[in-house]
Amino acid sequence: MKNVSNSANCADLLQAGLVRMLILTLVIGTLCLACTRDNDVEQIRKRIAAGTDLAEAHEIGSLLKLASEEIRAMPMNLDRRGIKGVLWQTFKRYGTFSILYPRPAIEIAEGGREASTRFPFLIVKKKNPIPGLEALRNDPLAWVDAIGDAADLYSLRLQWIKQDGEWLVGWAFLERFAGVGFE
Numbered sequence: 739m740k741n742v743s744n745s746a747n748c749a750d751l752l753q754a755g756l757v758r759m760l761i762l763t764l765v766i767g768t769l770c771l772a773c774t775r776d777n778d779v780e781q782i783r784k785r786i787a788a789g790t791d792l793a794e795a796h797e798i799g800s801l802l803k804l805a806s807e808e809i810r811a812m813p814m815n816l817d818r819r820g821i822k823g824v825l826w827q828t829f830k831r832y833g834t835f836s837i838l839y840p841r842p843a844i845e846i847a848e849g850g851r852e853a854s855t856r857f858p859f860l861i862v863k864k865k866n867p868i869p870g871l872e873a874l875r876n877d878p879l880a881w882v883d884a885i886g887d888a889a890d891l892y893s894l895r896l897q898w899i900k901q902d903g904e905w906l907v908g909w910a911f912l913e914r915f916a917g918v919g920f921e
Contacts, residue, residue: 779844782853782898782905790837796829798822805907806899812911834864838871838885840878853898853905858882858891858915891915 785804792801802809802818811821839859846853857878862868874881882891897909 778846778850778853778900778905782844782855783842785905785907786839786842786855786896790839793825793829793837794835798825798829801825805910806901809907810909812909813913828861832861832863836862836864838862838868840874840881841876843878851900853900854896855898856893856895858893860885860891 789801789804792804802821805818805821807818809818809821810816811824814820814824816824837859838861839857842855842857844853844855858881860868868885871881871884874884885891891914893913893915895911895913896907898905899908900906
């Protein structure tokens with residue numbers, strides 16, 4: 739009888755150990771997935787910041803390196819060549835400028851290979867700065883309220899794709915808002 743009892747205890751211990759191992763694996767896997775998503779979000783935010791710097795420097799070629807070869811810009815349905823023309827005209831119109839925007843929220847799709855973001859932004863000529871916006875960087879609605887009556891606003895939606903471990907813009911939609919307020 740003692741052998742049967744020891745065998746049962748061993749089986750119980752083995753089963754309990756397997757359950758603990760499974761739970762530990764699930765916890766570690768979930769944490770790794772969360773870290774990966776956080777890392778992807780941070781990478782995309784860095785790409786947005788780099789794109790802002792390149793736009794302010796009028797670096798069209800380098801700016802387009804942040805986009806996939808198949809990029810489409812809406813609502814005009816522009817390809818890379820069309821985007822270059824619009825960027826050139828925009829840079830010529832504004833001259834030296836700054837781009838102001840709140841911290842964008844990034845949504846990573848379930849498979850981890852696609853992401854999207856939408857955020858308002860403002861192009862300000864260097865001679866017309868708007869003070870106090872940095873304090874509102876983490877609150878997009880307060881940021882928009884602070885400038886909504888003082889300037890024309892834009893909203894940018896970006897669809898991202900991950901190619902060879904690098905996030906690239908695959909699709910962009912730009913909307914211009916003019917007038918008073920922004921909701």
